[in-house]
Amino acid sequence: MEDIIKRIEKLSLLNDYLTPRIIKERNVKLGLRNPDGTGVVVGITTKGRVDGYKRIRKEGRKNEYAINPVPGKLYYCGYDIEKLVEEYEKQNRYGFEEVAYLLITGELPARSDYRKFAREIGKRRALSKAERQIIMGEVQNDNQMYALHSVISHLSRCDEEADSTDINNVCRQSINLIAKFPVIVATNYNVLRYSKGADLRIVRPKPELSTAENFLYMLQGEKPDADDARLFDIAMILHAEHGGGNNSTFSVRTVSSSGANTYMAIAAGIASLSGHLHGGANEQVKDMIKDLKREVSNWDSERSIKSYLAKILERKAGDRSGKIYGFGHAVYTMSDPRAIMLKEYARKLAVKKGYEEEFALYDHVERIASKMLADRNKKIISANVDFYSGFVYEMLGIPKELYTPIFAMARVVGWCAHRIEQIMQGKIIRPAYIQVSLEEKSFVPMQDR
Numbered sequence: 518m519e520d521i522i523k524r525i526e527k528l529s530l531l532n533d534y535l536t537p538r539i540i541k542e543r544n545v546k547l548g549l550r551n552p553d554g555t556g557v558v559v560g561i562t563t564k565g566r567v568d569g570y571k572r573i574r575k576e577g578r579k580n581e582y583a584i585n586p587v588p589g590k591l592y593y594c595g596y597d598i599e600k601l602v603e604e605y606e607k608q609n610r611y612g613f614e615e616v617a618y619l620l621i622t623g624e625l626p627a628r629s630d631y632r633k634f635a636r637e638i639g640k641r642r643a644l645s646k647a648e649r650q651i652i653m654g655e656v657q658n659d660n661q662m663y664a665l666h667s668v669i670s671h672l673s674r675c676d677e678e679a680d681s682t683d684i685n686n687v688c689r690q691s692i693n694l695i696a697k698f699p700v701i702v703a704t705n706y707n708v709l710r711y712s713k714g715a716d717l718r719i720v721r722p723k724p725e726l727s728t729a730e731n732f733l734y735m736l737q738g739e740k741p742d743a744d745d746a747r748l749f750d751i752a753m754i755l756h757a758e759h760g761g762g763n764n765s766t767f768s769v770r771t772v773s774s775s776g777a778n779t780y781m782a783i784a785a786g787i788a789s790l791s792g793h794l795h796g797g798a799n800e801q802v803k804d805m806i807k808d809l810k811r812e813v814s815n816w817d818s819e820r821s822i823k824s825y826l827a828k829i830l831e832r833k834a835g836d837r838s839g840k841i842y843g844f845g846h847a848v849y850t851m852s853d854p855r856a857i858m859l860k861e862y863a864r865k866l867a868v869k870k871g872y873e874e875e876f877a878l879y880d881h882v883e884r885i886a887s888k889m890l891a892d893r894n895k896k897i898i899s900a901n902v903d904f905y906s907g908f909v910y911e912m913l914g915i916p917k918e919l920y921t922p923i924f925a926m927a928r929v930v931g932w933c934a935h936r937i938e939q940i941m942q943g944k945i946i947r948p949a950y951i952q953v954s955l956e957e958k959s960f961v962p963m964q965d966r
Contacts, residue, residue, distance in 0.1 A: 535953065539953060543951060543953075545951065549762075549948075550847075553572075553582065553583075553584055554584070554847075555570070555572065555584065556762050556847070556848070559762075559946075559948070560761055560770070560942075560946075562760065562761040562935065562938060563594060563623055563938065564593070564594060564620055564623075564758055564760070564761065564931065564934050564935055564938065565591070565592065565593060565594075565620075565758040565759055565760040565761070565931065566590075566591070566592040566595075566760060567589075567590075567591055567759060567760045567762075567848045567849070568587065568589065568590040568591075568592075568848075569586075569587065569589045569590075569846065569848040569849035569850050569851075570584045570585060570586055570587055570848070570850050571584075571585040571587055572584060572585070573585050584850070586850035586851045586896075586897050587850065587851060588851050588852050588854075589846075589848075589849040589850070589851065589852045589853050589854045589899075590854055591759070591854050591855065593616060593619055593620055593757070593758055594619050594620060594623050594624070596619070596625075598754070598755065598854065598855070599854055599858065601616065601754070602751055602754060602755070602858060605750075605751070605754075606747075606751075609747075611727040611728070611729055611730070611746075611747065611750045612750060612751070612754055613727065613728050613729060613750050613753045613754055613757070613927075614631070614634060614635045614638055614727065614728060615631060616754050616757050616930065617634075617638075617695050617757070617930045618630070618631065618634050620757060620758050620930050620931060620934040621688070621691060621692075621930070621933065621934050621937065635727075636724075637692060637696075638692065638695065638696045638728065639696075639722075639724035639725065639726075640696075640724055641692060641693050641696035641697065642696045642697060642699075642700050642722040642724065642731065643700075643721065643722065643724075644697065644700055644701070644704070645675060647674070647675045648668075648672065648675055648697070648701075649704070649719075651667075651668050651671045651672070651674075651675075652664075652668055652701065652704050652705055652708055653708060654667075654671075655667055655668060655705060655708065656708050656709070656711065656712045657712055658705075658709070659709065661702070661705055661706060661709065661918045661919060661921070661922045662787065662790070662791040662796070662921050662922060662925070663791070664705045664709070665701065665702060665705060665787055665922050665925060666784050666787040666788055666791065668701055668705065669694075669701070669780055669783055669784045669787060670780055670781065670784040671780075672780045673778060673780045673781070676690065676780070679778050679779070679780060680778045681778075682776060682778075682940055684937060684940065684941070687779055687936065687937055687940060688937065690779040690780075690933075691779065691933035691934075691936070691937065694779070694783060694929055694933060695929055695930055695933060698925070698926035698929050699722075699728055699731060699732040699735070699926050700722050700731070700735065701926075702732070702919060702922045702923065702925075702926050703720070703732055703735035703736050704719060704735070705922070706736065706916070706918065706919055706922075707719060707720070707735075707736075709918070718738060720734065720735040720736075720738055721735075722734075722735060726740075727746065727750065728750070728753065729746045729747070729749040729750035729753060730746045732749070732926075733745065733746055733749060733913070733915075736915065736919075737914065744869070745866075745913055748862050748866060748909065748913070749913060751858070751862060752859065752862075752906060752909060752910075752923075752927075753923075753926075753927040754927075755855040755858065755859065755902065755927075756855075756902070756906075756923075756924055756927035756928055757927050757928060757930040757931055758928070758930060758931030758934065759928075759931065760848075761935055762847075762848075763795070763847075764789045764790075764792070764794075764795045765785075765786040765787075765789035765790045765795060765796070765928065765932070766786065766928075766931055766932060766935050767789075768785045768786055768788070768789040769782050769783060769785055769786040769932040769935055769936055769939075770935050770936070770938075770939040770946065771785070771946045772785040773935075773936045773939040773940060774939050774942075774944065774945045774946040775945055775946075776945075779933075779936065782932075782936050783929060783932055783933070783936070786925070786928070786929070786932045787925055790921060790924060790925055790928070791921065796921040796924050796925070797920070797921045798842050798843060798901075798903035799843070799903040799904075799906045799907030799910070799920045799921075799924075800907060800917055800920050800921065801836070801840075801842040801843075801903075802842045802843040802903055802904055802907050802908075803907045803908070803911065803917060803920075804835075804836065805829070805835050805836075805841070805842050805843075806875075806878065806879065806882070806908075808834065808835055809822070809825055809878075809882070810878070812825055812834065813825050816874060816877065816878045816881070817877070817881070819881065819885060822881055822882060822885050823885050823889065826841055826882070826885060826886055826889055827889070829841055830889070830893070841886045841889075841890065842903070842904075843900055843901060843903045843904030843905075844886055844887065844890055844898050844899065844900055844901060844904065845890070845898045845899075845901065846899075846901045849899065849901065850896070850897050850899070851897050851899060852899050853899060853900065853901045853902055855901075855902035856899070856900045856901055856902050856904055856905060859902060859905040859906055859909060860880075860883075860900075860905050862909065863876060863879070863905045863908055863909050863912070864876055866909060866912050866913075867912065870912045872908075872912055875908070876908075879904070879905065879908055883900045883904060886900075887899055887900065906920070907920050910923065
C-alpha cells in the first residue's frame with residue numbers, strides 16, 4: 518500500500534508542477550490575482566467594500582498601472598465601519614444585531630424594525646432537541662472548526678424546507694443561522710470540555726441578552742461584565758463582512774450559485790476558513806508571542822525582539838514556517854482599519870485586566886516587524902486584524918480553540934448576505950482553466966507500458 522502511495526505522490530509532483538514560464542506565457546492569473554497582486558474582478562456586490570490601494574495609470578502606458586498605497590477603509594453597504602463602531606460606542610449600546618440587519622437588507626433599521634429583528638434573533642437562538650443531539654454527536658471532535666462544520670452541514674436534517682432557494686425561505690434560514698451560530702460554538706466547546714473530563718455544562722441562551730452577552734454568558738456560566746461584552750460585540754462587528762473576494766465568502770457564493778442549500782453553502786465557508794491561509798492566524802500570533810516570551814527575557818529590548826523576529830524569517834524560530842504572523846493583507850497596504858481599532862481597544866482592556874506588559878510587547882513587535890518586513894519586501898506591510906484579535910480574546914478569557922470559530926460566527930452574517938445576493942444574481946460561477954498542453958497523447962496498451 519505504501520509503495521503505491523509513494524508512486525502516486527511522485528507522479529503528482531512530476532506532472533502537476535507548473536513552471537513560472539508556462540504561467541506567464543499562458544497569461545494565467547493564479548489565485549484569481551493580477552500580476553500586480555490586485556484581485557481579478559469576478560463579480561459585483563452591494564455588501565462590503567475594502568479599500569487598500571489606488572491604481573494609478575502609468576504615464577504613456579495604456580493598460581499598465583502602479584499600485585498606490587492608501588490608508589485602509591472598510592465599508593458595510595456604504596457605511597464606514599469606523600463611524601458605525603464610533604456611533605455604537607457613543608450610544609453605549611450593542612451593534613452586532615443592527616449590522617446583521619444592515620448587511621442582510623442593505624439598510625439600517627428603523628427603531629421598530631430593529632426591535633422586531635433583535636427579538637426574532639433572541640427567539641431563534643434556542644436549539645431544538647434534534648440540534649442538541651447533532652452537537653452531542655461531535656463530543657470526540659477536538660478541532661472546533663471540524664465540529665462546527667459537521668454540525669452546520671447536518672442542520673439540513675432539521676429543516677423541512679432545507680433545499681428551497683426561495684428568498685423568503687433563505688432569509689429565514691439566514692436569521693436562524695445568525696442566531697444559532699454563537700450557541701452552537703459555545704455548546705460545541707462545552708461538550709468538548711465534557712469529553713476531557715469536565716462536568717457537562719450546557720448553558721442555554723437568554724433571549725433578552727445581546728449576541729455578544731449571550732456568547733460570553735454561555736461560555737463562562739455567568740452574565741459578563743458590560744464593558745467586556747461591548748468590546749466583544751465590536752470585535753464581532755469588525756469580522757462580520759469583508760467583501761465578496763475573500764476566500765470563504767467566495768466559497769459560499771460559488772456553492773450558492775450551484776443551487777446548493779443554505780447549510781451546504783455556509784459549511785463551505787467554514788471549510789474555507791479552517792485553512793491556515795485564511796482563518797486561524799490569530800491563534801498562530803498567540804503561539805508566536807508565547808514562543809517569543811520564552812526566548813526573549815527583556816521584552817523592552819528592541820535588539821532582542823528584532824533578533825528573534827530575524828530568526829523567524831530565517832526559519833530558525835517559531836514554527837519554522839518563515840512567517841511573522843499577523844502581518845500583511847491581500848488588499849490593505851498602509852493599514853488595516855480593523856487592526857487599528859482593535860489595538861486601541863486592546864490597550865484599554867490591557868490596563869483594566871493587568872496586561873500592560875503584554876500589550877507593550879505586542880506594540881513593540883508590531884513596530885519592529887512592520888519595518889523589517891517593509892525592508893525585506895520593498896513595500897509597506899502592516900499589522901492585520903489577526904495580530905490583536907487573539908490578544909483581545911485572551912484577555913476576555915476566551916480559549917484559543919474558539920478563536921477561528923468566533924471568526925465564523927461573526928462572518929456568517931456576511932456569508933448569508935452574499936448568499937442571498939448570489940441567488941438573486943442567478944448565475945452559476947464557472948471560471949475557465951486552460952490545459953497546459955494541447956498535444957494529444959496516443960493510448961499505449963497496458964502490456965507495453
